[in-house]
Amino acid sequence: MRPMLRPIRFMRDHRFISSHASAYLDGDLDESRRRRVERHAGVCARCHQLLESLRQTIAALMGLRAQPRGDIADGVIARLRELMAQCGVDAILLKHVKSAEAAERERFLGSPTLRVNDQDVDPTAGERTEFGLKCRLYPSTDGLRGGPRRVRGCRLDPSARCARCAGWLKGTTPTASTRSLAPCRAPSPRATTRRSHSRSCVSSAEACR
């Protein structure tokens, strides 16, 4: 390099390090850029100091990582169980029905199908025989909808604290492609909800009493 250009190159390298110091320390620079940083830092005390102090800062930040408290998960799990109990939910079981044969065997009327204590939420469902992998609609005062407004035997109501149940009962039902119908979940089986959609993604969930 010609002597007159050296100060210009030096200042460019100076700015380059200012903007790429983190990338250098994180190992994100390619070989030529890494060499450029090291060559300049070898002769520029200011940039050497920047890299060194930034490296120490990052190391100190890593030292702030909190030791696991261990009791956070207990609190979350206790809260989850409490909300499930408030909703009166004993269990939810999701079941995937993947073939027409399975739909026939499960007496699956389409997605979503919801069963509470093994009883379909639609009182007329027992008389129907058109089983298969298809979408299912439910009558409501606003016309046909993608899910039931009310579930027989379910003690949940829209003001329930479980937003998932509340949302469901308020009629914010899923479309055929969503998988958000199951109201909430809990351990021992007592009620069943079933659903599927047209691309044979079918599931059932035990829901609420």
Add this chain to the structure above:
Amino acid sequence: MPDQEPKLVARAQRGDRAAFEKLVRLHADHLHAVVLRLSGDRDVAEEVTQEAFLRAWRGIDGFKRDARFFTWLYRIGVNEARRRLQRPSEPRPILSLEEHPIEPRDPGRGPAGAAEYADLHSALEAAIAALDDDYRLPLLLRDVDGLSTAEAAEVMGLGEAAFKSRLHRARLAVRAAVEPYLPARDE
């Protein structure tokens, strides 16, 4: 992250609450630590962590398994924390080292060394608290919590280039604040 996570997520999506509880145990502490530094308040951090897991439970059917569960979870937690911080009635306290002590990782330098270490950590805490959220979060996720650049960028919903730019600016700001407390190297 543990190899068992995808299986646990799949089970949780099928309604297995025990599997979800295992996911809670895997991630609750880390999420709480990030949220605590964002909110600066232990009670708020616990509430936000609980709410994040409840939202995750309600929405786990919609989680796409080609993403990473914990980045999805962190995103829920971070969004929830930000929502809380935007409420004007809840002023955000600044963590003090006295109330939230952090054990030095290198206590072998004697009392003088430990005192220097405490000074550095006080300065770090203050510098982090002074950052705007847009810059504090990259620092917390990448440097403090140890996520990879890709993971942390995913949590923030940013491209990696934008994330790295914010991270670099945050690091420079913190470095400027703590430089007087950094140990001398060239002795």
